[in-house]
Amino acid sequence: MSGTSVCGGAVIVTNPRSGGGKCARYGVVQRAEGMGAQVWMTSAGQDAASLARDAVRAGARVLGVAGGDGTVSAVAAVAAGTDRPLVVVPAGTRNHFARDLGLDVRDPGLALGALADGEPVRVDLGTVGPRIFVNNVSFGMYADALLEPGYREDKQRAFAAVGPAYLKGEQWVKARVDTPRGTVESPQVVLVSNNPYHLATPRRLGYRLSLATGTLGGIVLKRPAHPPPDLLRHLRDQLWRHEHGPFPADQGALVWSAADITLHGDMEQLDAGIDGEAVRLPLPVECSIRPGALRVLLPKGRPGHCQQ
Known part of the structure; x- marks a missing residue:
């Protein structure tokens, strides 16, 4: 997949509240949509995991997630369970998982570069009972x-x-x-x-x-x-x-x-x-x-x- 654009088949699940509204401050939605990805936002009625599952059913070939570690963990579980690659946008407060992936946590939008020419990497996941954890x-x-x-x-x-x-x-x-x-x-x-x-x-x-x-x-x-x-x-x-x-x-x-x-x-x-x-x-x-x-x-x- 390296070197191949996946923007048209990507859905970015976004938590607009993460990091005190970091997605809005850095224009993550506009930058993602400008690259051809769809952006679906969490709300009181739809959490990150349900949006990610809906995106897979709708035909998304790539899942993205913009938010804190809790949001990342929820979407990562769906990505792993459906064998979809994941693009992580560090839009939370601490961004531990994104940091340890080597991403630039100072500007979350830079991670969207993976949509155009992403380098595929396999990483481990932790489990506790039926639940996934990334950190x-x-x-x-x-x-x-x-x-x-x-x-x-x-x-x-x-x-x-x-x-x-x-x-x-x-x-x-x-x-x-x-x-x-x-x-x-x-x-x-x-x-x-x-x-x-x-x-x-x-x-x-x-x-x-x-x-x-x-x-x-x-x-x-x-x-x-x-x-x-x-x-x-x-x-x-x-x-x-x-x-x-x-x-x-x-x-x-x-x-x-x-x-x-x-x-x-x-x-x-x-x-x-x-x-x-x-x-x-x-x-x-x-x-x-x-x-x-x-x-x-x-x-x-x-x-x-x-x-x-």
Whole structure:
């Protein structure tokens, strides 16, 4: 498909609210339509997944998505399920998936270049039960912050509201997670990512250097029984050093990679965040990786590089 224009058979599913209206500010709709693509916008009555399914039924050969990571995840699931290539337009606030694809997140419209002469790349997708995730599934402090009123408008306030109880050991994930070093009971944070995050160097902290390793990344943070005075710095240092030696079981941080990661518990459901969207998942929670499940069309001349 590289080098072939697909504009006439493309539908771009767009969330006009993402990124505080980033699509409008950067003229994404006009730029896409100027290239011959159709633009379908989400609304109260039609979400991103339903629009993507409608586009496939209408004969779309390529699916595009302009929005935040939650919108991208919804359309990516349809694209993978129908073997349609996906064009990702980074029109959200954080744009983690687009960033790790190597796209220019400063101007979302530049990603539309993939419609005219896209480079096809295969990347992995994570699954949690029947659901797809492009970035991560989180449990504990981050998942609780998502449930705070006004999280989208003031994320710092939301984390400040839920963080102290976790740092003091008064709140935890009401589950246990299987790890290579045994089962961890009641951690404060569990993060399962679609491919491992880079943690060894501060400059690249939180990036995924590849989206095609065929493995999930697992991070567990558990408050030590005798925490040091600066617990946050201690946990951060443990994460940075995880690649350089064995994990000391009483130090609070564990990082690993695996094809499957499972959480067990005695409760029926567990609060979680999937690509930044608050959900409630039945226990046990089983996460797995689907290697090469998604075809992505990437513009040439992008600033980053998606490793395969």
